[in-house]
Amino acid sequence: MHHFHLLKTTKVAKETNDSVNIAFEIPPALKQEFSFKQGQYLNVRFLAGDEDLRRSYSIVNAPSEENGELEILVKHLEDGRVSTILNQQLAAGEKIEVSAPAGHFYTNHHVSNEKTYVGLAAGSGISPVLSNLKEALYQEPKSEAYLFYSNKSLHDIIFKDEIDALLERFDGRLKVVYLLSREKHFEDELFEGRICAPKLDELLDRFTDIPVREATYFICGPSEMIKSVSGYLKNEKKVPSLQILYEYYAAPDDEENAEMSDEFKAIPNLESMVTLIIDDDEYSFHLNSKKNSILDQALNEKLPVPFACKGGVCCTCKAQVMEGEVFMEKNFALTEDEVERGFVLTCQCHPTTNVVMLNYDV
Ligand code: FES
Structure with a gap:
């Protein structure tokens, strides 16, 4: 919790x-x-x-x-x-x-691994990507890392001094390419603009020498970048899903009005008794499936539920369905495996059965 x-x-x-x-x-x-x-x-x-x-x-x-x-x-x-x-x-x-720290935007490391990690970051998306690349380089002396990092201008590059120091420290095992979207690069257009699928194709071709399919990718930035590069890696380059990790900064813009989606409109209109398990205590309330999300109603009832973004991005409101069924509107945080195991983002959930029980303690 x-x-x-x-x-x-x-x-x-x-x-x-x-x-x-x-x-x-x-x-x-x-x-x-x-x-x-x-x-x-x-x-x-x-x-x-x-x-x-x-x-x-x-x-x-x-x-x-x-x-x-x-x-x-x-x-x-x-x-x-x-x-x-x-x-x-x-x-x-x-x-x-x-x-306390939370989230699962990481892979496990082993000292004997000989892997390639590729970080794709835009603006403040650098934080979790850099954290991952550093840990890989510290933990795995035979692994290497690439960072493709886009910003508006040279002055906007976050952690530039630290990245320069890391380049020296990991001498040859870390390679960094900066892209600037609002500055002209007179020698090569590749370094201008944002990271997208065609640009990534060229960057990987020009700067890396391993098969694209074998690397592990950490991606953090705006939604259009994540969709473009993760789709390219998965569909065109056949990179296994487990090797493509991404994290959104915020809910994608085109999803903001998702509560009006056809799927939401199609859920049954019913009254439900919702029970939440929070820190070993049980709390219950009535909720109409078409009204508030389960998290919003729990906050109205002044229950001690965890939350942060309320946009399906951060995963703080995660709980497991113990009884009944819910409809989850958006999910930019849970893995496919978690969804299969019954985990949901309660800020995005509406009950679709008369009785629902969710456990936040798992
Ligand atoms: S509060 Fe962030 S995903 Fe629900």
Whole structure:
């Protein structure tokens, strides 16, 4: 479960004009709860009057790094209330509410592996991708990594200094190609624009020397980039699904009004008794299938349910169906295997049977 703890910030440093790098001090009593895997995220919470504002931010570090700190990168969004507080008001030494690391955007490593990892990142999507590439390079001395990273301009490249230092440290085992979407590259157009399927085809052809099918890919960026490159890798290059890992920054724009989808309209209109198991306690309420999502209704009932994005992206609201059936509108976070095992994102779920029981404790 996602319990929040007040953590002291040890660093709040401008990384680029519109992003900050925030480090937290983890007290000894929370060390185990805050141990993390590469590519995981933290949820941050602010209470503003009656409002409970929560956002997810990816961890930047790799577990094997020496400094042992826990850092996140927060990009300032124009209308983002939490990102504005974190970028413009927070100072080092202040405490904020943070929940333990979560997420499954990672693979396991072994010292004897001799693999190739390819990171595809856009803007602040660099955080979980870099965390994964670093961990692979630390854990697997015979593996190599490529990073194809797109930004608007040279000044917008996040973690440029760190990436340069990593290039030196892993001498030859890490290769990095930057792409800039708003700057002209007079010698080669390949380095202009965003990462998309045709560009990836050329990048892989020109910069890597292993069969495309054999690498493992970490992708984080806007939805059109993820759809384009993951579709290309899977359908055209026949890369096995387990080797294509991706994480969305936010719900894809074209999915925003998904509650009006034909599938949602087709679910039966019924009254359901919904029971939720949260921290070994059971809570029940009535819910009409066409009204609120199960998460929204649980929040209306003031139940201690975990959540962050409410958009089907972060996976914080995950629960397992123990009884009955639900309709899940969107899912950008659960794997096929998790869905088969009955896991759902409760921010996207509506009951479709008269009795539904979901367990958040699994
Ligand atoms: S709250 Fe983020 S997926 Fe449901």
